[in-house]
Amino acid sequence: MNTIRHLSRADAIKAGALDWAAAVEDIKTTIRLLHDGQAGMVAESVMPLGADPRNKAYGLPAFVGGRYDAAGLKWTVHRAEPTGDLPSISSITIINRLSDGAPVGSVESALLTRMRTAAVSAIAMRALKPGGVTSVALLGAGAHAETHLDMLVRLFPSVQEIHLWNRTKAHLDRLLDRVTPGATRILAYDDLDAALDEADVVICCTSAPVPFIGPSTVRPGRLIMQIGFHEVLFETIAATDVVAVDLWGDFAEKSAKSLFQMYRAGEFGPDRVAADLPAILLDGWQPPAGASLYFSSFGLNVFDIAFAARLLHRAAGLNIGAVLPSV
Structure with missing residues (x-):
């Protein structure tokens, strides 16, 4: 039976989401793949959710080849301010295998977005200073x-x-x-x-x-x-x-x-x-x-896809996350 795996934030952390060395290496590897035409992305699709421009939902598709073998979509909803116990940003990334299109799983990805953003900042700081x-x-x-x-x-x-x-x-x-x-x-x-x-x-x-x-x-x-x-x-x-x-x-x-x-x-x-x-x-x-x-x-967004693919691969080896039938 074909299955898909979902990683909550806690699952993603168990699979290595907070590993700074791995995050920086994901950025470097993905940039090389982009340069070689083995990774790519298209413009985001944005849907306004009110008068405040910070209130919006958007989808960001990308693919990353190499060891990631992933095509995916990050779906994010932004609010100007948190509401109750909800964060201001909620996000999930969905991954399929690039090689054959098979569904792989999904990752709660607000944390991944923050990690890849800060990893890019680290790389830029080292290079520019x-x-x-x-x-x-x-x-x-x-x-x-x-x-x-x-x-x-x-x-x-x-x-x-x-x-x-x-x-x-x-x-x-x-x-x-x-x-x-x-x-x-x-x-x-x-x-x-x-x-x-x-x-x-x-x-x-x-x-x-x-x-x-x-x-x-x-x-x-x-x-x-x-x-x-x-x-x-x-x-x-x-x-x-x-x-x-x-x-x-x-x-x-x-x-x-x-x-x-x-x-x-x-x-x-x-x-x-x-x-x-x-x-x-x-x-x-x-x-x-x-x-x-x-x-x-x-x-x-191409970095989000690489991060999610790495975590899903590692989670499968460690049996982390919720496994569901894909059909």
């Missing part, structure tokens, strides 16, 4: 900020201080309550400028619908990373020496990310993108010394 990082300003207090905080602590032992800021203090207090003390100093700020003051890297993980990162944030040698919704003013992007992205694609025509809004407004040309992940990982591209840097992370 090859001299190392000692101080990071992390803006936001939601799930993406929490995952980035864990990534920084685990993958960047050179970071001496992480400066946390969030517009809503109660949310920041909840994040601090979940922090495990360690060697890295983690400091909370009420004032945004104070949080930014000494940072080598600024990581924006907010859901802000109105940009608040102004041109004064740009400094020689500083890296501004946009992970969240629409945080960075056009003037700020224009003021940076180097603009890098995870990838430039059809999503530039639809995405609400600041850089793509700037592009659609006619104020940014794709020719100004200095590097993307393939150039960074495969071609050895590095920024000029002392340049001010901006990195826009769109969030590539």
Whole structure:
């Protein structure tokens, strides 16, 4: 009998969803497969769910060959704010085998999205700041900020201080309550400028619908990373020496990310993108010394498919998850 396997978040964690080394390797391997034509994706299909542009549902299909042998769809529903005990983002990824189309299973994937996003941030930080990082300003207090905080602590032992800021203090207090003390100093700020003051890297993980990162944030040698919704003013992007992205694609025509809004407004040309992940990982591209840097992370669904395929394969070997008949 043909079966499919479903992994809850707890199942995914048992199968290795929180393994940072595996997450980073998935990103690197998938980029190589993309470059070789063995992985691909098409533009997301977006369905608005109200007047607030943050309220939407979207489907993101992709395929990844090689050891992943997967074709899949990530289905996600975003709400502007959490409701009751529900998170603001719910997501599931469905996987079929690429080689023969057989259904494999599904994974609760909001956690996977956060892991792959932070893994991309780690790769970008290492490449764009090859001299190392000692101080990071992390803006936001939601799930993406929490995952980035864990990534920084685990993958960047050179970071001496992480400066946390969030517009809503109660949310920041909840994040601090979940922090495990360690060697890295983690400091909370009420004032945004104070949080930014000494940072080598600024990581924006907010859901802000109105940009608040102004041109004064740009400094020689500083890296501004946009992970969240629409945080960075056009003037700020224009003021940076180097603009890098995870990838430039059809999503530039639809995405609400600041850089793509700037592009659609006619104020940014794709020719100004200095590097993307393939150039960074495969071609050895590095920024000029002392340049001010901006990195826009769109969030590539092809990584979600690779992550889910890896976890489903490992879960089958360990007999993790709920197994159901497929027909």
